[in-house]
Amino acid sequence: MARLSAARTTAATFAIALFAxxxxxxxxxxxxxxxxxxxxxxxxxxxxxxxxxxxxxxxxPRLLAAMTCGAALAGAGAGFQILFRNPLAAPDLLGVSSGAGLGAALALLLGAGAALVQGAAFAGGLATGAIALACAAMTRSGDGRLALILCGVVAGALAAAGLGLVVVVAEPYSQLPSITWWLLGSFTRATMAEALMAVIPAGIGAAILIWLGFRLDILSLGDEQAQSLGLPARPLRILALCAAALMTSAAVAVAGLVGWIGLLAPHAARLVVGEQAGRLLPAAMATGALFALLIDRLATAFGPAELPVGLLSAAVGAPAFLFLFVVSSRRS
Structure with missing residues (x-):
């Protein structure tokens, strides 16, 4: 029966990927x-x-960027949800998205080109995640997951404050529009070079999470249970968190702040393939790629004036998440 279930979930994952x-x-x-x-x-x-x-x-390039960013955000969200056993965990749990936004806003404020803006966003996201991890390690809290969540909230709040300061300082006619448009999220300006630059780190992070597989399920039970089964809990947890942060930074560096994909796609995939990490991660990535592609197509369906992808993802993702929550609650 387990083999049949595994075959069905594998077929479901391939079906989602083929549909995308x-x-x-x-x-x-x-x-x-x-x-x-x-x-x-x-x-x-x-x-x-x-x-x-x-x-x-x-x-x-726009198509590749949309699918890459959707898969990266969904995979990072699924990884965080498994590790922290928290269905509300999202890719910005460690403040990575806010840090990436701050890095890109600073680059735009200084008049940098597209490549430097992407690099600054990537570096800002990784730096914020590293700060959250370092602060959590300094606390030496008995509950490492709670310390990480709290430190991530603090790091994200500091980055958001810095981002607000950049918006206030920016010149309102030349700098502020480009900063605002980037923060609202869009795949419009993605070039093939930028899309490929996102594919590489996102692919590395995804490969690490998928390789961890069942280890993520064990880590979600706590460090003591993982160590009793012979797993080095702390190094593996840090590796998984770094992989998820890498995927999030890659996506935000290309598309800006696009929310709800990392929260919605894992829940949708979970209804089909279940809770196990080895099955959930690929299905969530395929679902995220599909969702980002559909949202990007919807953004161009209202005439010449294209709507921001981040705005549409929230407008569509919020009611969709509520629907999934009701369905999953009735099933349980």
């Missing part, structure tokens, strides 16, 4: 630069028509 890929093909096939799937496949290998190659060049 089908949605990506559908997005490329519609719109002003829509191309047929066969032409798109030929363009991927450099043998497509000029129109197909143009569409792939212009729309491909």
């Amino acid at each position: 890929l089908a949605a990506a093909v559908a997005v490329m096939a519609t719109g002003p630069l829509g191309v047929a799937p066969d032409q798109l496949a030929a363009a991927l290998f450099g043998h497509g028509s000029p129109d197909a190659e143009l569409a792939l060049t212009l729309r491909g």
Whole structure:
């Protein structure tokens, strides 16, 4: 029976991933630069028509960035929820998103280019997460998870305060609009180089979390139980937290502050594949990629004036999360 259940959950994960890929093909096939799937496949290998190659060049980076960021945020959220046994845990649990926002805002304030803005956001997110981890280690609290949550809240609040100060200081006509637009979240300006720069750290973080697998389930029971089973609890927990922070920083560096994906996607995947980390993480990443892709497509459906992705993710994610909460409560 366990094998049958594992086969079903694996099939469900593949189905979600295939649905996300089908949605990506559908997005490329519609719109002003829509191309047929066969032409798109030929363009991927450099043998497509000029129109197909143009569409792939212009729309491909945005599509890749959306799916990468959605998968990264969902995987980080699932990792945090498993580690802390907290269904409300999100990718910003260690203040990573706020730190990345502060780094990007400072770079924009100084007039940096797109590459430097992305690098500053990535560095700011990792620095905030490192501060939270260091402060939690200094407390030497008996409940390490509670100390991490509290230190993450403090680090995130400090980064948010710094971000507010940057917004106040920014020049209102030239600097403030770009800072505000970035903070609201968008995949519009993503280039192929930026998308690939997000794929690498996000892929490394995802590989680490998936490799940890069942170890995350054991770590969620507490350090004493993990050590009794022969697992080095503290190093593995720090490794998992660093992997989740790396994924979050990569996503925020490309797209800005896009909320709710890291909270909603793991809950949706959990209803299908269950609680085990080895099954939940891939399913959550596939669900997050699909959700980000659909939200990004929705952002362009209201005419020439494109809506911010972060705004739409909250508008759609909040009622969707409430619906999932009601469904899961009735099941339990």
